Amino acid sequence: MSSDVLERSVEYQGFERRGVIAFSWSGGIPMDVDLDAGAYFSANSAVYSVTADEMINGEILPLAGSWLDAGQERARATTLRPPESQQKRGMAVSAQKIAIIGGDGIGKEVMAVGRKILDAYAQKRGIAIEVVELDLGADRFLRDGTTFPAEDQKMIREECSAVLLGALGDPRVPDLGYARDILFGLRFGLDLFSNIRPVICLHDRLMPLTGKKASDCNTVVFRENTEGVYVGIGGNFKKGTPDEVAINEDLNTRKGVERVIRAAFEYAVSHGRKRVLMSDKSNAMQYAHGLWQRTFKEVAAEYPAIESKHMYVDALCLQMIRTPEMLDVVVTNNLFGDIVTDLGAGLQGGLGMAASANVGAGKVGLFEPVHGSAPDIAGKDKANPLATVLTIGMMLDWLGHPKAEQELTDIVRAAIDQKQCTVDVGGTLGTKAVGEFVLGQVAALA
Numbered sequence: 239m240s241s242d243v244l245e246r247s248v249e250y251q252g253f254e255r256r257g258v259i260a261f262s263w264s265g266g267i268p269m270d271v272d273l274d275a276g277a278y279f280s281a282n283s284a285v286y287s288v289t290a291d292e293m294i295n296g297e298i299l300p301l302a303g304s305w306l307d308a309g310q311e312r313a314r315a316t317t318l319r320p321p322e323s324q325q326k327r328g329m330a331v332s333a334q335k336i337a338i339i340g341g342d343g344i345g346k347e348v349m350a351v352g353r354k355i356l357d358a359y360a361q362k363r364g365i366a367i368e369v370v371e372l373d374l375g376a377d378r379f380l381r382d383g384t385t386f387p388a389e390d391q392k393m394i395r396e397e398c399s400a401v402l403l404g405a406l407g408d409p410r411v412p413d414l415g416y417a418r419d420i421l422f423g424l425r426f427g428l429d430l431f432s433n434i435r436p437v438i439c440l441h442d443r444l445m446p447l448t449g450k451k452a453s454d455c456n457t458v459v460f461r462e463n464t465e466g467v468y469v470g471i472g473g474n475f476k477k478g479t480p481d482e483v484a485i486n487e488d489l490n491t492r493k494g495v496e497r498v499i500r501a502a503f504e505y506a507v508s509h510g511r512k513r514v515l516m517s518d519k520s521n522a523m524q525y526a527h528g529l530w531q532r533t534f535k536e537v538a539a540e541y542p543a544i545e546s547k548h549m550y551v552d553a554l555c556l557q558m559i560r561t562p563e564m565l566d567v568v569v570t571n572n573l574f575g576d577i578v579t580d581l582g583a584g585l586q587g588g589l590g591m592a593a594s595a596n597v598g599a600g601k602v603g604l605f606e607p608v609h610g611s612a613p614d615i616a617g618k619d620k621a622n623p624l625a626t627v628l629t630i631g632m633m634l635d636w637l638g639h640p641k642a643e644q645e646l647t648d649i650v651r652a653a654i655d656q657k658q659c660t661v662d663v664g665g666t667l668g669t670k671a672v673g674e675f676v677l678g679q680v681a682a683l684a
């Protein structure tokens with residue numbers, strides 16, 4: 239199928255508000271598409287015109303991708319958010335549905351505060367949202383064995399625009415199987431291939447490096463989110479014996495590598511950033527990371543206005559603490575992204591300040607503070623909820639309300655500046671009191 243075919247209008251055949259509907263090209267080529275456009279298609283109009291850009295940028299997503307040739311598939315994979323379409327949807331009549339999963343430990347505490355802030359901000363700015371809270375996590379698992387029920391997965395896939403997750407992990411369930419079911423069920427199940435983690439220091443007081451200012455730490459890390467060692471391929475041989483063999487495979491596909499690298503470049507372009515650095519360990523892992531090298535060079539060639547650079551991950555760690563100002567956008571694999579962003583959190587004021595988004599080419603995004611359930615401080619009203627506030631900003635931005643990210647980030651900066659924050663970032667307040675401060679700031683927004 240050539241791309242000029244995409245520029246034709248399509249004829250609407252049997253619209254259902256949600257789910258799978260059949261379209262046919264006016265040229266007569268039949269296809270199935272997953273529409274779920276919320277209120278964007280507000281009426282049963284007979285003909286709907288769609289441009290090539292809308293097709294490619296996620297306005298209409300293929301069920302299996304079979305109608306896209308390789309070039310179009312690559313183009314579609316550039317989509318970080320379905321921005322245009324989400325914005326149109328956001329402005330339309332129906333509310334955007336957001337599922338909140340508090341999860342475990344401090345995840346529940348920061349999400350209780352986050353829910354109030356989300357509601358207050360949405361009300362303040364006239365953003366129509368519908369929030370549904372899902373009772374998932376260790377307590378539920380220990381109560382009735384439930385991990386991530388099929389009906390919740392279906393509801394998220396078919397009805398939600400976003401999921402807001404606290405944290406998962408509970409010492410009572412050491413194997414963490416239920417947590418993997420939920421977290422990987424969302425990340426892998428929704429094919430959320432870009433884990434976007436801003437490593438941005440918001441206040442000089444939080445910068446731990448001598449001679450550096452907050453403005454020296456302004457990096458966004460793209461962590462590949464659906465492949466690598468996290469796919470769980472491997473096993474043990476002769477387990478528990480002196481001859482034991484343990485294997486975890488590092489899975490890297492051309493498609494998976496290319497789409498996250500492209501997403502990083504697209505982000506750089508759309509956010510006015512100048513450089514993209516790809517980090518791997520191709521000197522030691524020549525096959526898997528050789529693929530990253532080749533793919534990065536090819537994709538980078540398509541973005542001549544963006545400076546591209548490669549750095550081994552060990553050198554990147556050094557650079558992050560020596561000259562963080564040299565970094566702009568970083569793209570790396572699942573494991574390295576996980577690790578370097580915890581190092582990055584150290585430059586931001588700790589895990590209580592690190593937010594993240596998990597997005598793909600689809601219509602549902604997952605948003606979560608980077609931190610875990612922190613059993614050491616759980617239930618003590620000590621958790622810093624500001625990473626959650628920043629995460630809500632990222633979510634609302636993705637949902638088509640870009641002012642929200644800036645406004646909530648400014649409020650977080652004010653909380654740090656005025657020491658209206660928790661102990662980990664130099665304040666004296668508890669989780670709930672910080673939430674009250676943020677709510678007050680939201681109420682005071684012009």
Ligand SMILES: NC(=O)c1ccc[n+]([C@@H]2O[C@H](COP(=O)([O-])OP(=O)(O)OC[C@H]3O[C@@H](n4cnc5c(N)ncnc54)[C@H](O)[C@@H]3O)[C@@H](O)[C@H]2O)c1
Pocket residue numbers: 344404405406407408409414421589590591606608609610611612613614615620621622623625662
């Ligand atoms: N995405 C997730 O849900 C996620 C991420 C990381 C870890 N985990 C899980 O969380 C559990 C605990 O893991 P961990 O201890 O390695 O990591 P953690 O992020 O929970 O805690 C690490 C340290 O940072 C502190 N900390 C974390 N968040 C904080 C906050 N908001 N405010 C103040 N201090 C904060 C904790 O008190 C702890 O000392 C484990 O079960 C782990 O598997 C889950």
